[in-house]
Amino acid sequence: MDEGADNGFNHSQTKMSMTTKTPLSAIAKAFEELSGFLGSQTKDQKLRLDNFCEACSLVSVLFSCLGLAFKFAEMEYVAKVHDLVEASKTYATLENVLDRDVANDTVKKPGSHSRNLRRVRQGLDLIRALFEEFLSTDDYYLKDAASTAYSQVCAPYHTWAVRTAVSAGMYTLPTREELLQKLNETDHTAEKKMRRYIEASRPVIAYIDKLYSSRKIALDW
Numbered sequence: 001m002d003e004g005a006d007n008g009f010n011h012s013q014t015k016m017s018m019t020t021k022t023p024l025s026a027i028a029k030a031f032e033e034l035s036g037f038l039g040s041q042t043k044d045q046k047l048r049l050d051n052f053c054e055a056c057s058l059v060s061v062l063f064s065c066l067g068l069a070f071k072f073a074e075m076e077y078v079a080k081v082h083d084l085v086e087a088s089k090t091y092a093t094l095e096n097v098l099d100r101d102v103a104n105d106t107v108k109k110p111g112s113h114s115r116n117l118r119r120v121r122q123g124l125d126l127i128r129a130l131f132e133e134f135l136s137t138d139d140y141y142l143k144d145a146a147s148t149a150y151s152q153v154c155a156p157y158h159t160w161a162v163r164t165a166v167s168a169g170m171y172t173l174p175t176r177e178e179l180l181q182k183l184n185e186t187d188h189t190a191e192k193k194m195r196r197y198i199e200a201s202r203p204v205i206a207y208i209d210k211l212y213s214s215r216k217i218a219l220d221w
Helices: 003-019 023-040 049-065 067-087 094-104 113-135 143-153 160-172 176-182 187-213
Strands: none
Touching: 023 049, 023 187, 049 067, 049 094, 049 113, 067 113, 067 160, 094 113, 094 187, 113 143, 113 187, 143 160
16 A cells, blocks of 8 residues: 555544544533533532433443542442433432431431542543542553542542552553553544543532532532
8 A cells, every 4th residue: 555545544543433433422521511500500400410420321421431440439420320220210300319318417428429429520521630630640551540530539538458559459450552442542633622521521520529528519529
C-alpha cells in the first residue's frame, strides 16, 4: 500500500473514532443533560432519581477500565447505583429519598438510600478529579494522577486498610495509552469529552451537596 493510501486510511480511521459513540461520549452527554436540567429547572421541578441513576450507571465502565487499583470503588459504586435504581421504583426524586431517611433518622445508616447516594456522589467526584489530573499532565503512567485524585476525594473517608490496599493497587493501573485504547479514544477526543464531563458533573455534585446541607446534614462523611 502506498503512503498516500495509508494516510487516507488513517485519516478515515481517526474520523470514525471521533464520530463513533464511545463510553466517554455517552457519559458526557448524559451529565450535560442533567446539568442542563438543573440550570433550567423551576422551583417545582426536582431531579428525577431514575434519570440520575441512568447517567450514573454509564460511569461504571470507567472504574472497570482502571483495574485493581479502583476495584474497591467499582464494586462499591456499582452496588450503590443498583440500590438507587431499585429505590427509583418507589421514590420519584433524590429529594424524596433523602426526606424519607431524614424522617426515619436513617440518613447515615449503613445501607440506607441516602448513604448510598452520598457514596455515588463521591464516585462521580472521584472521576471528575481523575479526569482533571489526567488532563493536567502527559505522564505515561497514571499512578500520580490517580493517587492525587484518590487522596483529594476518597482517602479522608476510608480506613487505613483501604487506603493501604488502594496505594498498592496503584501500580497495576493501565498506562495512559492503554486506558485510551480501552475507552476507544485518542488523546484529542478524550480531552474534549473529559472536559465536558468535568464541567457538567460540577453542578450535579453541587446539587447533591445542597440537598444534604439544606437539611443541616454535614458533608464530611
